[in-house]
Amino acid sequence: MTHRRPSLAVVGATGAIGGVMLQILSQHADVWGEVRLIASPRAAGRKLVVRGEETEVLALGEDVFDDVDVALFLVPDEVSAQWVPVAASKGVVVIDDSAAFRLDDDVPLVVPEINPHAVRLRPRGIVASPNCTTLSLIVAVGALHAEFGLRELIVSSYQAVSGVGRDGVAALREQLSLVAGTELGTRPGDVRRALGDAESGPFAAPVALNVVPWAGDDAGGGWSTEELAIRAECRKVLGLPELKVTATCVYVPVVATHSMSVHARFENEVTVERAHEILATAPGVVLFDDPAAGDFPTPSDVVGTDPTWVGRVRRSMDDPYAVEMFICGDNLRKGAALNVAEIAESVAGEFSRV
Amino acid sequence: MTHRRPSLAVVGATGAIGGVMLQILSQHADVWGEVRLIASPRAAGRKLVVRGEETEVLALGEDVFDDVDVALFLVPDEVSAQWVPVAASKGVVVIDDSAAFRLDDDVPLVVPEINPHAVRLRPRGIVASPNCTTLSLIVAVGALHAEFGLRELIVSSYQAVSGVGRDGVAALREQLSLVAGTELGTRPGDVRRALGDAESGPFAAPVALNVVPWAGDDAGGGWSTEELAIRAECRKVLGLPELKVTATCVYVPVVATHSMSVHARFENEVTVERAHEILATAPGVVLFDDPAAGDFPTPSDVVGTDPTWVGRVRRSMDDPYAVEMFICGDNLRKGAALNVAEIAESVAGEFSRV
Numbered sequence: 001m002t003h004r005r006p007s008l009a010v011v012g013a014t015g016a017i018g019g020v021m022l023q024i025l026s027q028h029a030d031v032w033g034e035v036r037l038i039a040s041p042r043a044a045g046r047k048l049v050v051r052g053e054e055t056e057v058l059a060l061g062e063d064v065f066d067d068v069d070v071a072l073f074l075v076p077d078e079v080s081a082q083w084v085p086v087a088a089s090k091g092v093v094v095i096d097d098s099a100a101f102r103l104d105d106d107v108p109l110v111v112p113e114i115n116p117h118a119v120r121l122r123p124r125g126i127v128a129s130p131n132c133t134t135l136s137l138i139v140a141v142g143a144l145h146a147e148f149g150l151r152e153l154i155v156s157s158y159q160a161v162s163g164v165g166r167d168g169v170a171a172l173r174e175q176l177s178l179v180a181g182t183e184l185g186t187r188p189g190d191v192r193r194a195l196g197d198a199e200s201g202p203f204a205a206p207v208a209l210n211v212v213p214w215a216g217d218d219a220g221g222g223w224s225t226e227e228l229a230i231r232a233e234c235r236k237v238l239g240l241p242e243l244k245v246t247a248t249c250v251y252v253p254v255v256a257t258h259s260m261s262v263h264a265r266f267e268n269e270v271t272v273e274r275a276h277e278i279l280a281t282a283p284g285v286v287l288f289d290d291p292a293a294g295d296f297p298t299p300s301d302v303v304g305t306d307p308t309w310v311g312r313v314r315r316s317m318d319d320p321y322a323v324e325m326f327i328c329g330d331n332l333r334k335g336a337a338l339n340v341a342e343i344a345e346s347v348a349g350e351f352s353r354v
Numbered sequence: 355m356t357h358r359r360p361s362l363a364v365v366g367a368t369g370a371i372g373g374v375m376l377q378i379l380s381q382h383a384d385v386w387g388e389v390r391l392i393a394s395p396r397a398a399g400r401k402l403v404v405r406g407e408e409t410e411v412l413a414l415g416e417d418v419f420d421d422v423d424v425a426l427f428l429v430p431d432e433v434s435a436q437w438v439p440v441a442a443s444k445g446v447v448v449i450d451d452s453a454a455f456r457l458d459d460d461v462p463l464v465v466p467e468i469n470p471h472a473v474r475l476r477p478r479g480i481v482a483s484p485n486c487t488t489l490s491l492i493v494a495v496g497a498l499h500a501e502f503g504l505r506e507l508i509v510s511s512y513q514a515v516s517g518v519g520r521d522g523v524a525a526l527r528e529q530l531s532l533v534a535g536t537e538l539g540t541r542p543g544d545v546r547r548a549l550g551d552a553e554s555g556p557f558a559a560p561v562a563l564n565v566v567p568w569a570g571d572d573a574g575g576g577w578s579t580e581e582l583a584i585r586a587e588c589r590k591v592l593g594l595p596e597l598k599v600t601a602t603c604v605y606v607p608v609v610a611t612h613s614m615s616v617h618a619r620f621e622n623e624v625t626v627e628r629a630h631e632i633l634a635t636a637p638g639v640v641l642f643d644d645p646a647a648g649d650f651p652t653p654s655d656v657v658g659t660d661p662t663w664v665g666r667v668r669r670s671m672d673d674p675y676a677v678e679m680f681i682c683g684d685n686l687r688k689g690a691a692l693n694v695a696e697i698a699e700s701v702a703g704e705f706s707r708v
Contacts, residue, residue, distance in 0.1 A: 152672070156510035156615035158565045158604065176530065195654075204645075210654045211512045211606055211613055213666055213680040218646040222626065222668035231671070244672035248615040248680065250512065252565055253607050259565055261510035261602040263617075272576065291558075292572040300549075300564045312567055314576035317585070318506070318598035326567040326602065 005033035006069035006351040008344070009092070011083065013037035013048060013057055016166045017074040017097065020337040022050045028341065031348040038064055040079075065090050070347055072340050073097060076165075088125040095127050095343045097336055102128040102233060109236045111135065112342045113284045114142040119346055127347070129339045132163055133215075133226060133249065134233040136258040136329030139308040143282035144275060144323075145238060149267030151321075152244035155230060158252045158259035159215060160299065163331050164202045171201025172253055175208035207253050215249035224249055257299035258331045265322040272315050275323055279310050284334065289313050297328040306333055359387035360423035360705040362698070363446070365437065367391035367402060367411055370520045371428040371451065374691040376404045382695065385702040392418055394433075419444050424701055426694050427451060430519075442479040449481050449697045451690055456482040456587060463590045465489065466696045467638045468496040473700055481701070483693045486517055487569075487580060487603065488587040490612040490683030493662040497636035498629060498677075499592060503621030505675075506598035507588060512606045512613035513569060514653065517685050518556045525555025526607055529562035561607050569603035578603055611653035612685045619676040626669050629677055633664050638688065643667050651682040660687055 010025075012018045018039070025035060026049075035050055037057045044059035058064050060079075065071060065087045073080050073087075073096040080098035088094050101107040107126045108118035119127055130138065137155065144150065161168035179194040195206050204214045216225035231245035244265075252259075279287040288297050289311040297309035312326035329335050364379075366372045372393070379389060380403075389404055391411045398413035412418050414433075419425060419441045427434045427441075427450040434452035442448050455461040461480045462472035473481055484492065491509065498504070515522035533548040549560050558568045570579035585599035598619075606613075633641040642651050643665040651663035666680035683689050 154508055154617050156602075158512070158606070176533070179530070204648055204650075205652045206654055209608055210652050211608060212652055213613070213615070213650050214645055221671075222643070222645065222666060224645070246617060246670055246672065246678060248510075248666065248678055250613075250615065250680075252512070254563055254565060259567070259604075261567070261604065261615075263508050263600060289576075291568055291576065291578070294558055296558075296567055298559045298564050298566055300560055312576060312602065316600055317575075318600065322600075324600060324602055326604075 004351060005031060006348050007034040007036070007067060008032040009036045009038055009065060009068045009071040010074065011038045011060060011071055012074035014039040014043040014046060015074060016162055016169070017332055017336045020332045021072065021074060021341060022048060024337055024341045026051050028345070031345055036064065036068060062086055065092050068092050069351055070095065070344055072344055074337065074340065084126060091125070093122070093125055093127070093347050095129060095340050095347070097129045097340050099131065099229065101126050102130065103236065104128070109233060110343050111138055111142070111237050111339060112346060113139050114237055115239065116346060119343060127343055129336070129343060130233045130237060131226070131229045132331035132335030133157055133159060133258055134230050134237070135335045135339055136308065136331060137260050137262065137327055138234060138237055139284045139334070140279060140282070140310045140325065140327050141262065141264060142238060143278050143285060144264065144266070147274070147278050148270050150238065150240065150243060150264065151267055152265040153234065153246070154263040155245070155247045156261045157247065157249045158254070159249060160254040160256045160258055160331050161207055161251060162256045163258065167202045169255055171199060171203065172207055172255065174199070175206055176253070179208050203251055207251050209253065212251040213248065215251060254299045255303070256330055256332050257303045257328050258335060259299060260327045262325045262327055263316070263322060264325065265319065267321070269320045270315060270323050272313050272323070275313050279313070284308060285310060287311070296326060299328055302328040303330055304333070305330060306338055308334060358705060359385065360702050361388040361390070361421060362386045363390045363392055363419060363422045363425040364428065365392045365414060365425055366428035368393040368397040368400060369428060370516055370523070371686055371690045374686045375426065375428060375695060376402060378691055378695045380405050382699070385699055390418065390422060416440055419446050422446050423705055424449065424698055426698055428691065428694065438480060445479070447476070447479055447481070447701050449483060449694050449701070451483045451694050453485065453583065455480050456484065457590065463587060464697050465492055465496070465591050465693060466700060467493050468591055469593065470700060473697060481697055483690070483697060484587045484591060485580070485583045486685035486689030487511055487513060487612055488584050488591070489689045489693055490662065490685060491614050491616065491681055492588060492591055493638045493688070494633060494636070494664045494679065494681050495588070495616065495618060496592060497632050497639060498618065498620070501628070501632050502624050504592065504594065504597060504618065505621055506619040507600070508617040509584065509599070509601045510615045511601065511603045512608070513603060514608040514610045514612055514685055515561055515605060516610045517612065521556045523609055525553060525557065526561055526609065528553070529560055530607070533562050557605055561605050563607065566605040567602065569605060608653045609657070610684055610686050611657045611682050612689060613653060614681045616679045616681055617670070617676060618679065619673065621675070623674045624669060624677050626667050626677070629667050633667070638662060639664060641665070650680060653682055656682040657684055658687070659684060660692055662688060
């Protein structure tokens, strides 16, 4: 048995999720040989620190995948759509964080706490990681599903602006700098006047002092692509193609950590006591649920942490088969970089066993 | 037939809702004789403008209700609990905005668009106005109920900080001034460090750059009082004592206007087309629903306006009897002062017909 350490490429190393990935690579047990940092030609040549070493960023191109075993793609959908097949065709195992391949029947969609074995079945050499909204929710819901049998989810999100990348954070920061010094009033137009010509950035409306009930693109029937993504991805990861899922996705002026108000209905009767027991011991979940003592998760508690935090667990007063929960997960960690890293680490094990 | 104009007392004239009430009294058709402004002894002596006239604020006390026909109470629960019966015992018709009498069987809970006739049945001489969260939702839901027969509501709120009064706005303003100048990061503790020792104010956690899934007090079973209020008040106003209602109440860093993500299930099948027709013509409702064109309600669009705005109307993909909606209503106008003013104006008509 050899213990060759596989080589790793991080594509999108200079982005918001890339930055978190470099932290994770520096913090986790190091299973990698060479780590190659890759970004667009515009960002190439910059130097970033990973595993304590300054490393020059290389420009994305075909040759950059030579001698790479595993590549993490942390880039927009269209970049993945173009370059993931290029890397895969060279024998690289690709872990893709974009939406480009998530619903491809020949690409497993993997959350290691839920469906770890799916990572082995990858006929295209590609493994996909779910949307950050799905990920901020599914570890907790999956733990309850294993016990009670999930039948329906009705989810309303409180999504952080970093879900759309660094542009979202920049837009919120600019908008906040315009409103913070003003007398915040309660008269019509106060907020709009304070924001003046501030760009909404990547959002469909200003997000400072506001909430924006639209995420992604028009998917028909009044639904946004983000809402239908949660539906399709929860069904695929949980292996429940008939699962009822209704999502309403809303951006809020929070930098990082997605929150979700969740109504979950099960095949079997649920008690808060048993749900608490399951959530308290589920991998990747923190139960934080004693509101009378001030214990419930908020984004400012959760940001920068790895687990999915769950609180406000209540049994529906109208239905003994349903519970309500409030769930928070850092969209840049478990919601993106961490899940990709965990998938990659499970793939790395295959190489060390060669 | 005489046309005596009834005299009006505004109790809590110096508060957040009182300020909006003075605007409304100056803008609406003037049906009142004397208008007396009343506040705590601490605020008495201040001069406020109403109907174009500087008016001195009087201290709350028993004598202040002499010769008053109608009194609007825009004060905290405990102040209403003490003083509403005093005013009512002197023959004053009281319209109370607090929670103190909302669920009293002998006090009607009135939303003029939904149950206008209930205002006449007031054995204690008291009429109550619902919680701002109920009000921001019920006009739209009630219009659909009249056509389809409501069976269940699952609601997640995005509540504005002014829902708890001026203290909430002050807390958000202070917190924002601390975070706006900082590098908003995505690392653990960034937000908490920036806020430093900033008071959470009336909230259970900091609300700037955060969301806080707790409103009101502990009501047992994991529920907050605000969540159970929505349930009880929707049942009472709609006259549906068996209505299934599940609410999750969450504060967001918005100054004014409550938003709600609503899953509504009906007795009869619903189409988006028919729901649109009803909402487009319902009194007190604005339909704003073309997300592909950027048309959906956000608090910054709605603040300062009277109606309930509805968008994101979608039929559930799993249930032809259910629709999803996103609803916004200014919690200080229809959600408080406006509904109280509309109730009072309908009562004023009784005096002019004496």
